Amino acid sequence: MKYISTRGSAPVLPFGEAMMTGLARDGGLYVPETIPQMTHDEIAALAGLPYGDVAFRVMWPYLGDTFTETEFRGLIAKAYEGFGHAARAPLVQIGADHFLLELFHGPTLAFKDFAMQLIGQMMQATLAKSGQRITIVGATSGDTGSAAIEAFRGLANVDVFILFPHGRVSEVQRRQMTTPTESNVHAIAMDGDFDDCQARVKDMFNDFDFRDGVRLAGVNSINWARVLAQVVYYFTAAVSLGAPHRKVDFTVPTGNFGDIFAGYIARRMGLPIGRLIVATNQNDILDRALKTGEYRPDGVRPSISPSMDIQVSSNFERALFDAYGRDGAAVAQLMAELKTGGFSISQGAAEMLRETFASGSCSEEETSATIKLTHEATGEVLCPHSAVGVHVAESHLGGAPMVTLATAHPAKFPDAVEAAMGVRPALPPRMADMFDRAERMTRLPNDLAKLQAHIRANIAERTAN
Numbered sequence: 001m002k003y004i005s006t007r008g009s010a011p012v013l014p015f016g017e018a019m020m021t022g023l024a025r026d027g028g029l030y031v032p033e034t035i036p037q038m039t040h041d042e043i044a045a046l047a048g049l050p051y052g053d054v055a056f057r058v059m060w061p062y063l064g065d066t067f068t069e070t071e072f073r074g075l076i077a078k079a080y081e082g083f084g085h086a087a088r089a090p091l092v093q094i095g096a097d098h099f100l101l102e103l104f105h106g107p108t109l110a111f112k113d114f115a116m117q118l119i120g121q122m123m124q125a126t127l128a129k130s131g132q133r134i135t136i137v138g139a140t141s142g143d144t145g146s147a148a149i150e151a152f153r154g155l156a157n158v159d160v161f162i163l164f165p166h167g168r169v170s171e172v173q174r175r176q177m178t179t180p181t182e183s184n185v186h187a188i189a190m191d192g193d194f195d196d197c198q199a200r201v202k203d204m205f206n207d208f209d210f211r212d213g214v215r216l217a218g219v220n221s222i223n224w225a226r227v228l229a230q231v232v233y234y235f236t237a238a239v240s241l242g243a244p245h246r247k248v249d250f251t252v253p254t255g256n257f258g259d260i261f262a263g264y265i266a267r268r269m270g271l272p273i274g275r276l277i278v279a280t281n282q283n284d285i286l287d288r289a290l291k292t293g294e295y296r297p298d299g300v301r302p303s304i305s306p307s308m309d310i311q312v313s314s315n316f317e318r319a320l321f322d323a324y325g326r327d328g329a330a331v332a333q334l335m336a337e338l339k340t341g342g343f344s345i346s347q348g349a350a351e352m353l354r355e356t357f358a359s360g361s362c363s364e365e366e367t368s369a370t371i372k373l374t375h376e377a378t379g380e381v382l383c384p385h386s387a388v389g390v391h392v393a394e395s396h397l398g399g400a401p402m403v404t405l406a407t408a409h410p411a412k413f414p415d416a417v418e419a420a421m422g423v424r425p426a427l428p429p430r431m432a433d434m435f436d437r438a439e440r441m442t443r444l445p446n447d448l449a450k451l452q453a454h455i456r457a458n459i460a461e462r463t464a465n
C-alpha cells in the first residue's frame with residue numbers, strides 16, 4: 001500500500017514512513033492510494049470477535065510490510081490492554097433505535113486513546129529498529145495532548161511538546177498535560193486558540209531546517225495512522241447492530257474532521273453505513289460549509305465543548321481531495337485561499353460532500369439541555385461533546401439504527417456537566433489525586449521563532465543529560 005499527499009507533490013510513501021513523517025512535505029495530508037475492500041462475508045465474520053481481532057483484520061491491508069503479522073497483533077494487544085472496559089468500545093442504548101458508542105474507557109478518558117495508544121506502540125517499535133530519536137510536536141484543544149503524553153511519556157528517544165490554547169481547555173484536561181513528571185513531556189500554554197496552535201505546528205513541519213533538525217514527528221490526525229486506528233470502532237459498532245445485513249447510521253461530534261473521516265473510510269471499505277452525520281457546536285463552520293459550499297473561518301468562539309472549538313478543520317482537506325476527484329493541485333489552490341480568508345467549494349465537489357455527509361449544529365443551551373434530558377431519561381451522563389452529537393442525532397432518527405459517538409468521559413468537563421444537570425461527575429479513582437499534583441508548563445506567545453527556540457533548547461538540554 002502506498003500513501004499519496006492531498007496536494008499531489010510530495011514523495012509517495014509506504015505506511016511506516018507516512019506514519020513517521022506526519023504532514024507531507026508539500027503541506028498536504030497523506031491518504032492511501034486505494035481503499036482496501038472488505039466483502040460482505042468478511043464483515044459478517046467480524047461478529048463476536050474481540051476488539052483486537054477486528055482491529056487486526058480492518059487495519060492489516062493498510063500496513064504493507066511495515067510489521068510482520070505477529071508483530072502487529074502484539075502491538076494491538078499492548079495498545080488496548082490498559083482500557084477499562086473489556087469491549088474497549090461498548091455500545092449503550094439510549095433510545096428505541098439510538099445507541100451511544102462509549103469511546104472514553106482508555107487511559108485519558110477520550111476517544112483519542114484508541115489511535116494514540118496504537119501509534120505509541122507502532123512508533124516505538126519503528127524507533128527500536130532504526131535507533132533514531134524523534135521530537136513530537138502536537139496541537140491540542142484538550143484531548144489529543146493528554147492522549148499523546150500518556151502514549152509517549154518516559155521514553156528516552158522521544159520528546160513530546162504539546163501546544164494547547166492558554167485558558168481554553170478544561171482544568172482536568174490541562175492537569176492531564178501538566179502533571180506528568182517525566183522529563184520528555186513538555187506542555188506549552190500558548191496564547192491564542194486551537195487553530196493558532198495547529199497552524200504553528202504546521203509551520204514547523206513546513207520549515208524543513210527545523211523539521212529535519214529535530215526529526216519532527218506528528219501525532220495529530222494529520223497523521224494517517226491516527227485516522228486508520230479510528231476506523232475500527234465503526235466496524236465493531238455496526239457489526240454488533242446487525243451489519244452487514246443492515247445499514248447503520250452514525251453521528252459524530254466533529255472538530256478537526258478526523259473521527260468522521262474514519263467513518264467515511266469504513267464506509268468506503270464496504271461497511272454499510274447509511275448516513276454519516278457531522279455534529280458541530282457553535283463553531284459550526286463544517287455544518288455551514290456542507291450546506292452552503294462556502295468555507296470561511298470567522299474566529300473560534302469558546303464553548304462548553306472546548307475540544308471542538310475549531311474553525312480550521314485539518315482533515316476536511318482529505319474529504320476535499322476525494323470530492324475534487326483526487327486533484328492535488330485543486331486542493332493546494334483551496335488551501336492557499338484558506339490562508340487569505342476561505343474558499344468556495346465547486347458545485348460538483350459540494351454535491352459529492354452533501355451526498356456523503358449530513359450535518360447539524362448544536363447551541364450552548366441545546367448542549368446543556370441534552371446533558372440534562374439524557375440523564376433524566378436514561379441515566380447516561382454525557383460529556384458536552386457527546387451531547388452535541390446526541391442533539392444532532394435526535395433530529396436524524398428514523399430508518400436505520402443510529403450510533404452517536406460518545407467521545408469523552410463527562411468527568412473531564414465537570415463544570416459544564418454540573419451546570420447542566422446539577423451533579424458533578426467523578427474522575428475514576430486512579431485519577432483522584434490529580435488536583436493535588438504539581439503542574440509544570442511553559443507559557444509562550446503565538447510566535448513561531450519563540451516556540452522553535454523553546455523546543456530546540458529543551459531537546460539540547462535533554463540530549464546533553
Ligand SMILES: Cc1ncc(COP(=O)(O)O)c(C=O)c1O
Binds near residue numbers: 143144257407
Ligand atoms: C471530546 C472530543 N469530541 C470530539 C472531537 C472532534 O473530533 P475530530 O477532531 O476528530 O473531529 C474532539 C477533538 O477533536 C474531542 O476531543
Ligand SMILES: N[C@@H](CCOP(=O)(O)O)C(=O)O
Binds near residue numbers: 144219255
Ligand atoms: N479535539 C482535538 C483537536 C486536535 O485533534 P486531532 O484529532 O487532529 O489531533 C484535541 O482534543 O486536541
